[in-house]
Amino acid sequence: MELPEKKRVAVIGPLLPYRGGIAQHTTLLSRALGDITETLTISFSRQYPSWLFPGESDTDPKYKDHREPGCEYLLDSMNPLSWSRVVERVDAFAADIVVIPWWTVFWTPCFGYISRALRERNLEVVFFCHNVIEHESSGWKSYLTRLVLKKGTRFVAHTRADQKNLHSLVPGAAITVHPHPIYDQFPEPLGSLPRRKSLELLFYGFVRPYKGLDTLIEALGKIAQRDVMLTIAGEFWEGKQALVDRIEQLGISDLIEMRAYYHSEQDTAELFSRADMVVLPYRSATGSGVIMLAYNYNRPVLVTSVGGLADVVEQGRTGFVVPPEDPEAIAGLLRTLRPEDCEAMQPCIEETKRRWTWSGLAEALLDAG
CATH class of the missing domain: 3.40.50.2000 (Glycogen Phosphorylase B;)
Structure with a gap:
């Protein structure tokens, strides 16, 4: 695809060494964007406080010392001063588009502040919506989600279900629906697990x-x-x-x-x-x-x-x-x-x-x- 002009893109979200599907997704998307345009990637110095994360750790043991090439680990979800620093860094980069993943209302304060500040600077904010309405939904969660997402310029989702949910929260939203790519970064199996049953x-x-x-x-x-x-x-x-x-x-x-x-x-x-x-x-x-x-x-x-x-x-x-x-x-x-x-x-x-x-x-x- 030939782009009319090369757009500068900033991606803000969890990347390796953080674990889970959202971190994997954001990592692979940022790499793909970096292959075709100028890209700034910003991830977390701290994603979740330890008392909130239900698993053993929110980082992948295999990647505990990994830092994604070119990624700046500036954002602390619990430190508003870091939110402001991220906005200034994106502004200094002169981004045309800022991509932010959305999947839970935990991010309302952090991503709400960042998206509002970026829009005040006339930057295009694209929310990549993995989960518009939470699995354990409630009225207050929908309210907070709407509060943040209405600051988006446009949206990307992987399913028509999320597209429908987005339209219910942000009427008239500009939404691109694209199938979820294959997670092809995982290693080849060694065949170490024997079969037990038919x-x-x-x-x-x-x-x-x-x-x-x-x-x-x-x-x-x-x-x-x-x-x-x-x-x-x-x-x-x-x-x-x-x-x-x-x-x-x-x-x-x-x-x-x-x-x-x-x-x-x-x-x-x-x-x-x-x-x-x-x-x-x-x-x-x-x-x-x-x-x-x-x-x-x-x-x-x-x-x-x-x-x-x-x-x-x-x-x-x-x-x-x-x-x-x-x-x-x-x-x-x-x-x-x-x-x-x-x-x-x-x-x-x-x-x-x-x-x-x-x-x-x-x-x-x-x-x-």
């Missing part, structure tokens, strides 16, 4: 109530005689003991491996490589980077018809879509699913991977300006 399933990522893991457990309880194994890989925000108790009540402990901790990139590669299918039994969502991670390893997904999950799954070609909170629907699919059925979807997944790239996302963001 059908291997994977639930991956932070375990939170909205992700519906309990629905998947109930489904497994309905097919207890099936030669299937589920790996749960991720830290629990809450409810771990209740889930363990229910697994024992259903008598399916031998069908489940619990890996309730953070997984490195190499561990992640091994887990996805062993799985025949990745399951996202969410009861609410707008989108999920886990789907793109599964596609990276040519693994089909089983998702529910909530938010934008079904938008990126071709029924029977890259995965399956079932109703939310319906254990019988999941059980019905798993009763007859074979590893060969999953393997047969790989050519279509490969085709999808070629379409959804980070360079394409970066170009779409700039082209819409």
Whole structure:
């Protein structure tokens, strides 16, 4: 794509060594933007206070000493003086566009101040909305979200569900919708994890109530005689003991491996490589980077018809879509699913991977300006 003029872009948000999907996304987007235009990237000296983050740490142990090339780690979420310094740095860079990710109201004070100050300097503020309405939503959260997002010049989202939610909060908003690119930065698997059963399933990522893991457990309880194994890989925000108790009540402990901790990139590669299918039994969502991670390893997904999950799954070609909170629907699919059925979807997944790239996302963001 030929740009009429080279726009100077500033990206403000979490990058490596911070962990999680938003940090991965912002890192890869900033790299893609840096490949095609002048880019300033600013990340956090401190992202969350330790008492607020529910996991062991908000940084990836593998990258604890990593500093993203060219990134300036200036922003402290709890220090307003740093917010002002970030605004001055962006102004000195003479940015034309400032990209800020949005996913939770925790960022209302910090990103609200920064976006308002940037707009006062007549800079274009683009909010990259990963989650317009929070999973555990409430009226006050929607109010705070609207308070910040109305300071945006335009918006980018990955799903039509987020587009719809944005229009409800910011009527008339200019929104670009572009598919979530594939997470292709993860390493190749070494094949270190042996298979245990005929059908291997994977639930991956932070375990939170909205992700519906309990629905998947109930489904497994309905097919207890099936030669299937589920790996749960991720830290629990809450409810771990209740889930363990229910697994024992259903008598399916031998069908489940619990890996309730953070997984490195190499561990992640091994887990996805062993799985025949990745399951996202969410009861609410707008989108999920886990789907793109599964596609990276040519693994089909089983998702529910909530938010934008079904938008990126071709029924029977890259995965399956079932109703939310319906254990019988999941059980019905798993009763007859074979590893060969999953393997047969790989050519279509490969085709999808070629379409959804980070360079394409970066170009779409700039082209819409």
